[in-house]
Amino acid sequence: MPGLSLDPSLLWTAKEAFRYPENISEIRDNLQKLGDWTIEAGLYHSEDGKKSYDIGALDLEQLEVDHTALFINGFPAARAHPFAGWYENEAIVFGPSDNKVRQFYSRYGVKYDSSQVSADHIMVELEFLAIMAEKYEETGDPFYYMALRDMISSYMENWVFRFLKNIEENAGTNYYRYLAAVLTTLFNQLKTELREVA
Amino acid sequence: MGVSRRNFLKFSGGSIAAVVGAGLLTNGFIDNEVTNAAAESGGPTIAYKHGVCGICEMACAMTGKIENGRLVKLEGKPGDQHAKGSLCAKGNAGINMLYDPDRLKAPMLKTTAGRILGQDPGWKKLTWDDAINRAASEIKKAIDQYGPQSVMWIGTHTGVDFLRAIGSPNDITHQSTCNAVRQLACQLTLDCVNYVPDFDNSKYIMAFGWDQLGKGKNSFARGPIQAKYQNGAKLIVFDPRLSTTASKADEWIPIRPGTDLAVILAMLNVIIAEQRYNAEYIAAYVTGFQELTEEVKKYTPEWAANLSDVPADTIRRIAREFSGGCPALIPIHKREAIQSRPGGFELVRASLALMAITGNIERKGGIMIPRVGGLNYVGPNAQAPDPKVIQRVDGGHMFPLAVKGPLMGPGLYQSVPDMILADQPYPIKVAIVYAQSLQSMPNPQKWAQAFAKLDYLININIYPDDIATMADLVLPEPVYLERYEVSPRQTNARYVQIALAEPMIEPLYDTKEVGEIKHLIAKQLGLDEYLTPVGKSVLDYRISKSGTNLDTALANGGLISGSMDFVPKSLNQLQTESGKIQIYSPKLKEMGYSPLPFFDESWLMHPQNPDEFYMVTSRPPMHRHAKTHNMRWLNEIMPEGYICINSSKAAALGIADGDTIELSTEFGKDQGKAKLTEGIRPDTICILHGFGQKSPFLQLVKNDGMNDGVIMPSWPKEKSIEVKDPTGACLDCQMIVKVRKVG
Numbered sequence: 001m002p003g004l005s006l007d008p009s010l011l012w013t014a015k016e017a018f019r020y021p022e023n024i025s026e027i028r029d030n031l032q033k034l035g036d037w038t039i040e041a042g043l044y045h046s047e048d049g050k051k052s053y054d055i056g057a058l059d060l061e062q063l064e065v066d067h068t069a070l071f072i073n074g075f076p077a078a079r080a081h082p083f084a085g086w087y088e089n090e091a092i093v094f095g096p097s098d099n100k101v102r103q104f105y106s107r108y109g110v111k112y113d114s115s116q117v118s119a120d121h122i123m124v125e126l127e128f129l130a131i132m133a134e135k136y137e138e139t140g141d142p143f144y145y146m147a148l149r150d151m152i153s154s155y156m157e158n159w160v161f162r163f164l165k166n167i168e169e170n171a172g173t174n175y176y177r178y179l180a181a182v183l184t185t186l187f188n189q190l191k192t193e194l195r196e197v198a
Numbered sequence: 199m200g201v202s203r204r205n206f207l208k209f210s211g212g213s214i215a216a217v218v219g220a221g222l223l224t225n226g227f228i229d230n231e232v233t234n235a236a237a238e239s240g241g242p243t244i245a246y247k248h249g250v251c252g253i254c255e256m257a258c259a260m261t262g263k264i265e266n267g268r269l270v271k272l273e274g275k276p277g278d279q280h281a282k283g284s285l286c287a288k289g290n291a292g293i294n295m296l297y298d299p300d301r302l303k304a305p306m307l308k309t310t311a312g313r314i315l316g317q318d319p320g321w322k323k324l325t326w327d328d329a330i331n332r333a334a335s336e337i338k339k340a341i342d343q344y345g346p347q348s349v350m351w352i353g354t355h356t357g358v359d360f361l362r363a364i365g366s367p368n369d370i371t372h373q374s375t376c377n378a379v380r381q382l383a384c385q386l387t388l389d390c391v392n393y394v395p396d397f398d399n400s401k402y403i404m405a406f407g408w409d410q411l412g413k414g415k416n417s418f419a420r421g422p423i424q425a426k427y428q429n430g431a432k433l434i435v436f437d438p439r440l441s442t443t444a445s446k447a448d449e450w451i452p453i454r455p456g457t458d459l460a461v462i463l464a465m466l467n468v469i470i471a472e473q474r475y476n477a478e479y480i481a482a483y484v485t486g487f488q489e490l491t492e493e494v495k496k497y498t499p500e501w502a503a504n505l506s507d508v509p510a511d512t513i514r515r516i517a518r519e520f521s522g523g524c525p526a527l528i529p530i531h532k533r534e535a536i537q538s539r540p541g542g543f544e545l546v547r548a549s550l551a552l553m554a555i556t557g558n559i560e561r562k563g564g565i566m567i568p569r570v571g572g573l574n575y576v577g578p579n580a581q582a583p584d585p586k587v588i589q590r591v592d593g594g595h596m597f598p599l600a601v602k603g604p605l606m607g608p609g610l611y612q613s614v615p616d617m618i619l620a621d622q623p624y625p626i627k628v629a630i631v632y633a634q635s636l637q638s639m640p641n642p643q644k645w646a647q648a649f650a651k652l653d654y655l656i657n658i659n660i661y662p663d664d665i666a667t668m669a670d671l672v673l674p675e676p677v678y679l680e681r682y683e684v685s686p687r688q689t690n691a692r693y694v695q696i697a698l699a700e701p702m703i704e705p706l707y708d709t710k711e712v713g714e715i716k717h718l719i720a721k722q723l724g725l726d727e728y729l730t731p732v733g734k735s736v737l738d739y740r741i742s743k744s745g746t747n748l749d750t751a752l753a754n755g756g757l758i759s760g761s762m763d764f765v766p767k768s769l770n771q772l773q774t775e776s777g778k779i780q781i782y783s784p785k786l787k788e789m790g791y792s793p794l795p796f797f798d799e800s801w802l803m804h805p806q807n808p809d810e811f812y813m814v815t816s817r818p819p820m821h822r823h824a825k826t827h828n829m830r831w832l833n834e835i836m837p838e839g840y841i842c843i844n845s846s847k848a849a850a851l852g853i854a855d856g857d858t859i860e861l862s863t864e865f866g867k868d869q870g871k872a873k874l875t876e877g878i879r880p881d882t883i884c885i886l887h888g889f890g891q892k893s894p895f896l897q898l899v900k901n902d903g904m905n906d907g908v909i910m911p912s913w914p915k916e917k918s919i920e921v922k923d924p925t926g927a928c929l930d931c932q933m934i935v936k937v938r939k940v941g
Binding site for chain 2: 020061064065067068069072073074075076077078081083086091092093094095098099102105109110111112113114115116117119121123124127128131
């Protein structure tokens with residue numbers, strides 16, 4: 001099995017980027033880190049990619065309103081529901097998709113341990129990827145590599161690009177538009193890399 | 199570094215290899231006392247929890263099946279006298295409400311200007327500390343500048359302790375559109391707020407507009423059917439529409455809307471004139487029979503037939519059957535069209551009088567006073583004085599029968615928006631709206647204007663509905679499946695029984711129960727000592743009257759039941775004026791109202807033109823007012839409401855089945871789909887209530903029909919005085935509707 005070109009810490013950062021915005025400097029740092037990676041990797045999504053990563057001043061209240069509208073209670077609904085089941089037309093949280101991915105986690109020895117966020121939520125799935133990537137980096141055990149590959153191909157690929165497109169199309173701030181663009185690049189990279197090896 | 203960032207996932211105990219082979223894992227967050235055997239052998243973890251349904255006031259006791267931490271099924275408890283082992287469609291679909299992705303998930307602050315129905319409020323999530331501070335600050339500002347009376351709480355008596363603490367008399371309830379008429383008539387006559395029809399043992403059931411089969415209220419719906427088919431009871435239904443109950447009846451009598459009371463008074467006339475009453479029973483338990491005898495002499499069957507289209511011979515025959523000696527009853531629930539017109543209060547009283555003089559109160563197969571299980575009272579640590587301002591914004595203080603004192607009684611829901619808009623009797627600046635829907639408010643457009651006029655609107659809610667859309671601050675509550683509850687059986691309580699609920703799962707979101715919300719705001723205002731304590735220990739104390747506590751009772755099946763034997767209650771020690779069944783009321787006379795049930799022909803309004811109709815309302819069995827329309831399973835069964843119109847009459851107006859029609863009154867107009875049927879009087883239309891939700895937030899509710907409230911009146915309090923109604927009832931069917939095809 002090859003090494004992963006992606007630093008696992010980027011996956012933790014991606015997960016943190018979906019937290020409710022509270023601290024501007026942390027938000028800026030996270031964004032910078034993700035942006036730097038795409039630029040270094042030459043993976044930015046357009047000719048003007050570098051320029052588009054310059055999001056200018058960050059206003060905390062604007063970010064709060066945008067986050068609420070995109071992921072919590074937006075108008076007329078959350079504009080980018082952050083869980084897989086929504087994109088499976090389940091229209092309920094903690095539905096079959098949640099159950100399915102919980103079972104998947106358990107196959108890789110990881111126990112879902114939250115009652116407030118569904119197991120198919122973007123933050124939980126990113127956390128799973130981060131844990132598996134770290135473990136793979138530490139041990140080189142192909143077991144973890146399979147976990148990453150299966151998570152992307154069997155679960156996240158089915159919904160995450162539509163989710164990110166929803167963010168890009170509906171975000172009210174450059175921050176979330178930019179985040180969606182960066183993560184689209186990141187997931188495309190993961191998808192390609194893991195597929196090539198498989 | 200990674201470990202510290204983990205919030206949701208952790209490695210299971212034991213080696214990875216061992217876990218991988220083990221299949222599904224148990225969830226750490228479920229405290230599961232029931233069944234782990236399956237999980238140990240590789241199957242799902244399954245638990246069962248006790249619950250009480252929160253969709254309607256029947257509060258059916260139920261069991262929830264929790265699989266791998268998710269609620270997957272609700273079942274009615276066989277031992278519960280309300281559920282009797284099954285739940286209705288709405289109860290089953292409670293899971294949809296719990297897991298609805300559109301639920302409110304955290305306190306929300308509106309960041310856009312104005313208070314406009316259907317606007318994008320640009321919500322920003324708040325912490326609870328921030329939200330409570332903002333609520334308290336706005337309430338304090340209003341109290342300091344305009345006095346405590348400028349703060350009002352809308353929600354069925356849930357804010358009484360809070361209002362008393364701040365000194366406001368404005369406890370606004372929706373009851374004048376709902377159960378006030380029945381409640382006040384029962385209190386006056388029988389010293390109880392409702393009565394229980396003993397369908398199981400009845401031989402004769404006479405219903406006026408009562409259609410619990412059609413509305414799917416499980417506990418009541420099965421009663422007449424079992425009585426008819428298991429007990430051989432005769433079922434008679436008076437209704438302008440061939441309702442579901444009417445369709446199962448031995449006789450359907452399509453009575454003219456608004457005249458049911460006339461028919462009941464004529465039956466009293468027949469029974470008394472023919473001496474078919476139970477004289478011994480009357481002598482022992484009834485006050486006012488002589489006065490009633492004199493009063494009903496004028497209400498002859500011929501007089502009633504002329505008004506109601508029910509032949510005089512039919513009235514006589516049914517009166518004779520009802521008084522034939524077999525156990526007989528008249529079921530009355532609430533929000534039926536018969537109670538939504540002038541004389542609704544008199545109708546309930548006349549029905550009680552009919553059952554009283556035939557000896558059918560506290561009789562097997564007649565009606566019973568509910569057997570309600572007692573709970574220990576829990577009051578605040580300190581009692582706040584009564585509010586200094588007695589005048590209420592709804593005018594309730596002018597109706598002493600209904601509003602017996604400050605912060606008591608139902609009041610006049612319908613008169614509130616006009617009073618707010620006119621700053622009468624004083625300005626209202628802050629409103630806290632709890633668990634109320636704009637769809638259930640008569641004349642919602644006027645309510646929206648009134649909300650827009652306030653300085654601040656706080657909404658405590660589960661869903662982002664129309665009122666939440668307008669609110670400056672939205673405070674989310676947990677769904678009933680996430681809460682503890684102690685629920686004495688009340689509405690249909692044939693024997694003492696208390697049902698208990700525990701959270702089926704941990705609350706999904708950042709929510710708080712209304713009791714805690716009140717406390718936190720009161721604490722910020724330095725008034726929390728005046729608030730009723732909340733929490734599990736309080737529930738423990740409340741049920742300790744039954745010699746148990748919550749955990750023990752839950753471990754023992756979640757139901758505390760008394761003897762099921764029928765022991766008649768004493769009917770000469772009631773807390774009525776005379777201690778007996780009170781047909782004649784000196785108190786009403788003293789207040790300037792009729793002491794006896796009576797009919798006034800000036801109440802009647804009639805269609806004058808071919809496009810004009812009487813209106814009645816009903817509800818479908820799969821929806822409960824406006825609160826269930828975003829529940830997926832129910833929405834799939836019935837996504838849209840309709841308006842029933844007689845086929846022949848519709849043809850004359852050029853209306854085909856499924857056409858869009860406009861209904862208009864002097865109060866407003868709205869559109870919906872026509873459903874043609876021969877099963878309704880040609881002069882009457884029937885609208886299904888609860889549809890017409892306009893909130894863009896509710897994703898499943900799109901163009902779901904007409905909102906009956908839009909065309910309903912919001913009469914001022916003077917109207918209630920004019921029609922001699924001591925209850926201040928809403929009279930929301932007191933109008934004539936124009937119909938025209940629009941598409």
